[in-house]
Amino acid sequence: MGALKAIGVVGLIVALATPAAGQDPLATAKDLYASASYEEALSTLARLSEGASPDVARQIEQYRAFSLYALGRTTEAEQVAEALIRRNPQARLPPGETSPRIESMFASVRKRVLPALIRDEYRTARAAIDRGDLKAAEPNLALVSQVLAELRASGTLDESLSDLSLLVDGFLGLSRASAAQQTAPAVEPAGATRPAAPMARTPTASSGAGTATTVYSGAGDGRLTPPVVINQSSPAVPRAVAEVMKRSARKSLVVELLIDERGDVEEASITEAVLPVYDLLVLRSARQWKYRPALFDGTPVTYRKSVTITFQE
Numbered sequence: 001m002g003a004l005k006a007i008g009v010v011g012l013i014v015a016l017a018t019p020a021a022g023q024d025p026l027a028t029a030k031d032l033y034a035s036a037s038y039e040e041a042l043s044t045l046a047r048l049s050e051g052a053s054p055d056v057a058r059q060i061e062q063y064r065a066f067s068l069y070a071l072g073r074t075t076e077a078e079q080v081a082e083a084l085i086r087r088n089p090q091a092r093l094p095p096g097e098t099s100p101r102i103e104s105m106f107a108s109v110r111k112r113v114l115p116a117l118i119r120d121e122y123r124t125a126r127a128a129i130d131r132g133d134l135k136a137a138e139p140n141l142a143l144v145s146q147v148l149a150e151l152r153a154s155g156t157l158d159e160s161l162s163d164l165s166l167l168v169d170g171f172l173g174l175s176r177a178s179a180a181q182q183t184a185p186a187v188e189p190a191g192a193t194r195p196a197a198p199m200a201r202t203p204t205a206s207s208g209a210g211t212a213t214t215v216y217s218g219a220g221d222g223r224l225t226p227p228v229v230i231n232q233s234s235p236a237v238p239r240a241v242a243e244v245m246k247r248s249a250r251k252s253l254v255v256e257l258l259i260d261e262r263g264d265v266e267e268a269s270i271t272e273a274v275l276p277v278y279d280l281l282v283l284r285s286a287r288q289w290k291y292r293p294a295l296f297d298g299t300p301v302t303y304r305k306s307v308t309i310t311f312q313e
Contacts, residue, residue, distance in 0.1 A: 170241035227291035235285035261300040
């Protein structure tokens with residue numbers, strides 16, 4: 001009878017230690033972690049990574065970090081935590097499943113990683129902005145704005161990131177305003193030769209198939225009359241951008257225009273920059289400016305003109 005009782009106890013222990021048939025492998029790994037079987041939890045998690053959905057993959061990596069930390073492999077745990085935070089800075093640890101020590105470790109890693117992550121995301125956004133693609137930059141800008149807001153709310157916003165916060169908000173405002181304007185795109189008139197999308201590049205001095213266009217510049221004389229301004233209004237500056245501009249050493253930029261025979265701005269480029277957001281605002285505004293065209297011997301001609309725009313506080 002004693003032997004039978006012993007066999008029963010052993011059987012019960014084996015049953016408790018063995019996952020039930022059909023049990024979710026991730027749930028098994030979590031149970032192993034909860035029972036302090038950290039090495040077994042790591043082995044189980046290692047077999048789950050391939051083909052996992054993003055949500056499951058995130059949980060796998062979280063429990064990898066938990067198990068490594070519990071085993072005293074702190075450096076490895078922090079590396080996993082850093083990768084998780086970089087992949088999704090807004091993800092949070094599952095409530096009720098972590099100890100205060102693990103929460104503290106993740107918080108420490110977040111504090112260290114987020115400033116670098118913010119700058120990386122902003123650099124990616126700036127690359128898209130420099131290509132003139134505000135729409136592509138918006139997801140990165142939105143993420144940076146959200147993370148900066150989190151740091152500001154927690155009182156951990158690095159002073160060096162304060163101006164970046166203003167710039168990001170300014171770019172976001174510019175991007176969203178641009179998207180709103182594009183909801184009802186203007187239709188080009190038949191026969192129009194102007195490009196469908198504005199280009200910020202060095203103007204060329206030719207137009208048409210093999211037909212050279214003379215580009216005039218400089219002061220007027222007896223034969224040349226420079227363009228006359230009809231509309232050359234400075235752009236409205238978002239408050240966030242204005243705050244940064246007030247602290248900027250430079251207050252003026254120079255934009256070079258190529259004004260065609262109709263008095264329209266064919267091309268615009270910044271030759272002396274001030275601040276990326278303000279530069280973009282000026283470029284967008286400049287392409288809408290209107291002039292009475294330059295005249296040479298009374299005939300409308302293409303003209304290259306430089307305009308200095310000064311930021312008004």
